[in-house]
Amino acid sequence: MKLEKRKKKHFFGEKIQKNNYFTTGFITITSHGYAFVNAEEFQKDIFIPKNKINQALEGDLVKIKIQKNKGLKIEGIVIKIIKRKIExxxxxxxxxxxxxxxxxxxxxxxxxxxxxxxxxxxxxxxxxxxxxxxxxxxxxxxxxxxxxxxxxxxxxxxxGEYKTEIFSLLEEYGIYDKFPKEVEDEAKKIFLEQNLDLNSIRRDMRNTNTFTIDPINAKDFDDALSIKKLNYNIWEIGIHISDVSHYIKEESLLDKEAYFRATSIYLIGKVIPMLPKILSNDLCSLEPKKDKLSFSFIFKINSKGEILENWFGKTIIRSNKRFTYDEVQKIINKKEGVFYEDIYALFYISKILSKKRLKNGSLFLEKVEIKFHLDKQYNPISLYLKKNNDAHKLIEEFMLLANQKISEFVSLQIKKESFNEFPYIYRVHDKPDFQKIFLLKKIVEPLGYSLNLKDIKNSINNLLKKIKGKSEQNMIENLILRAMSKAKYSTKNIGHYGLSFIHYTHFTSPIRRYSDIIAHRLLYYYLENKKSKFKSIDFYEKQSQYCSYKERIGIELEREFLKYMQVKFLKQFLGKEFYGIITGFTDWSVYIELLLFQTEGMVRLRDIKEDIYTLNSNNYSIIGKKKRKIYHLGDKIKVKLVDTNLEKKQIILNWI
CATH class of the missing domain: 2.40.50.700 (OB fold (Dihydrolipoamide Acetyltransferase, E2P))
Structure with missing residues (x-):
């Protein structure tokens, strides 16, 4: 009843109709020039005509005066800019x-x-x-x-030039390419001291076969694997992660800078590291033939994938060899090469772990990455689509295991009375929104697929298997991702829905993620029983939220730059015809993914000559006015590339 009265007051009440009513809110200005203001006390946005914006800019906090109130449409005028969003x-x-x-x-x-x-x-x-x-x-x-x-x-x-676009994007997102001089000086001092901590109690793993497996262009190696065969049926495997927290002390200048950045950012042809290169690419990097400090999860496992013993602690390692993914893949394929027996044993065990994880309900999403070959001026000269091979999956499986087992160990410690109310940082993933899953079901049904809403996870995995290799695969995978909740960091452990893990953290990439440095420090406090070192749960929760926020910023920036490179690359194909998949609709356009490039372009509805098409009320199909032909999401069509706009990062297509 109270809600109904409130609606009446603000939409039809005497206060607005008879008196000048003032309110404040943030303004959103459309490309057509008119605007809307979101005011807290109104259910709907307030319309602001073009001539009544009065020098407001996108995102400003403004004071407005209500001028008209016709039914559910409220119109106002901006009378004051309270605060500019951007100067x-x-x-x-x-x-x-x-x-x-x-x-x-x-x-x-x-x-x-x-x-x-x-x-x-x-x-x-x-x-x-x-x-x-x-x-x-x-x-x-x-x-x-x-x-x-x-x-x-x-x-x-x-x-439009490569460096121009990179540095303007970094400025826009508040990311700094260079480190402050005092931070660089602190990093150099740590590097020159080369404190290998040999006097402390570290498990010496230097005589066990150890290697890193990374992309060919990687410079920061923050994880390594070791393996030793104990008998015909049991192996000792070590997952060794660079001990960054040994060098980066809490509250130091380096620590504050790493926290401010929170993540490394990987752009095409350039990396913006979280730590100065003297640390990320040298001192902390697990380079071959050098003694390196690590934080390790070492376990014994049998041929059935059963873990018999666990050990967590600080180690010193010496990597025998630096492998690329392609080198390891060749060894797996040919069943021969340097460290073949060790690599094949790891591959065999990783397959067992993967099978168990998927059987337990883990979602099986295999996204394809868009990659470019660049010339000397960093112009994209060719595009290729990269899928994860067995070598990638080998590393991924062991990193997942380490993240799972470490958070599981800490959670068990917290349950003990002596550690009651003490924190940890988890990587959590909530259940998907049912409405989004229901919408996904409605979208895939016209394409011949189904979803069982009573068994969502298994149903999605079955859908992922069915679409494999189909033209609509990428589009449906993206829709599934959008239907999922966003993974984030938190001190409140709700588990990880996508992986079907009760406990999960991020521990395996401390060179490029600050969340992992937090995870390292806290694990060490639990192992050493250093209760006095813990700060409040609120402190770590704020850090968790900040790391989640910076992660999203990094992802947005990487997507923006990828779009720029895609548009720049496709300019050479103007006038060419391609097949595409419909991926989205608006009131005035159709979005189409070009299958050859997995890059999205746009066709204006008014440019479709075969009929006059309008958006259906369901928002995921269009219908012709004369012939009543319907096009759905996922339908395959032929288009011509007619224009590219680098400024708007748009690819304009014509419907054939």
Whole structure:
């Protein structure tokens, strides 16, 4: 009853109809120029016409006055900018010259996410060029001017070039390529001391066959495997992770910087590391033929995949060899090569572990990665799709096992009375939203697939098996991922739905993830019974939330840059025809994934000549006005590549 009264008050009440009603909220401005304000006390967004935005910019906190209230539609006017979301804007400089005497010359900085251009006066343009990508600060916005006035404070280079796009994206996301000098100095000091900690109690694993397996271009090796055959049926396997927390002390400058960054970012052709390279690529990296400090999970396992003994602790290792994934794959395929027996035993055990995990309900998603070959100027010259092979799966399976067993061990310690109320950092994954799964079911049914809503996990795994090798595979896998909850870090262990693990953490990549450094420190405190070292659960929960946030930022940045590279690469194919799969609809467009490149382009509905198509009410099909033909998500069609727009990161297609 109270809810109904509240709705009536704000949508039909006397307060709005008779008096001037003021409220505040964040403004969203559309590409057409009109806007909406989200105000907390209103159920629906408030409409702001083009001529009543009054110098607001996307995301600003604004004060508005309600002017009209017709039924459920409320209209307002912006009367005050309370707080700007952004003062600095990254955009492309367009130099306009309206006459030959340069008397009417000026600059405009354009940005697709902002509905107005920023005006740059002529006296600022001497050292800048048309199509420079720049960072501009808004200085003022004269009352009668359509455009705000700005000052250029940084130039990234010519728009569209590799370095320009990388460094402007890093600026946009608040990521720094270089480390502060004092942080670099602290890293150099640690490196020069080369403290191998040989006087402490570390398990010496230097005489056991040990190796790393990584991509060919990897420089930071943070995990290694060791193996020793104890008898015909039992092996001792060690999963060794770089002991980064030995070098990075809590509250040090390095620690604060690593926490601020929280993750390494991997862009095509460039890595933005979490730690200075002198540590990530050298001191902490488990390079071959060098004594290295590690934090290890060592266990005995039989040929049935049964773990007989567990041991967790600090070790010193010496990797015998650095393998690439391709080298290990050749050894597996040919059943010969250096360390063949050890590698094949690890491969055999990894297959048993994988089978057990999948039988236990773990989802079997195998995403394909888009990779590029680059020329010397970092232009993409060819695109290829990379799938995980047996060598990748071997490493993945042992890393999953380490993350699972370490968090399981800590959870058992916490349950003991002496460790009651003490924290750990878990990698958790909640159950999927039922509505999203129901929508997924509705989308895949027209394609000939089904989902059993009473047994979601097994049903999804069966669906994944059925679509393997089909043209719609990538589209459906993406839909499944979108239906899933987002994995995150937390001190509250709810388990990992996707992996079907009761306990799970991230422990295996401390060179590139701060969450793993936290996991290392806490495990060490439990092993050494150092209760005084623990901070509050709230402290670690805040760190967990921050690591989750920075992870999402990194993923968004990597996707943005990948899209730029895809658009740049496809420019060479203008006029060519390709087959594609329909992956999405809006009121005015169809999104299509080009099968050859697994890259998404767009067809405007108005450009489809065979009929006049409109979006169905279900939002995942379109229907022709005359012929009543329906196209669904997943339908295969032929298209022509007609344009690419680097600025908007768009690929424009024509429907054939």
């Amino acid at each position: 600095n804007i990254i955009g492309i400089l367009k130099i306009i010259n309206n006459n030959s005497n340069n008397t009417n010359k000026y600059g405009l900085v354009t940005n697709n996410n902002i509905h107005v251009d920023v005006l740059i006066p002529i006296n600022q343009l001497k050292k800048y060029h048309h199509n420079d990508k720049v960072l501009v600060k808004i200085i003022s916005w004269p009352k009668k001017s359509k455009n705000p006035l700005g000052k250029i404070i940084k130039v990234f280079g010519t728009y």
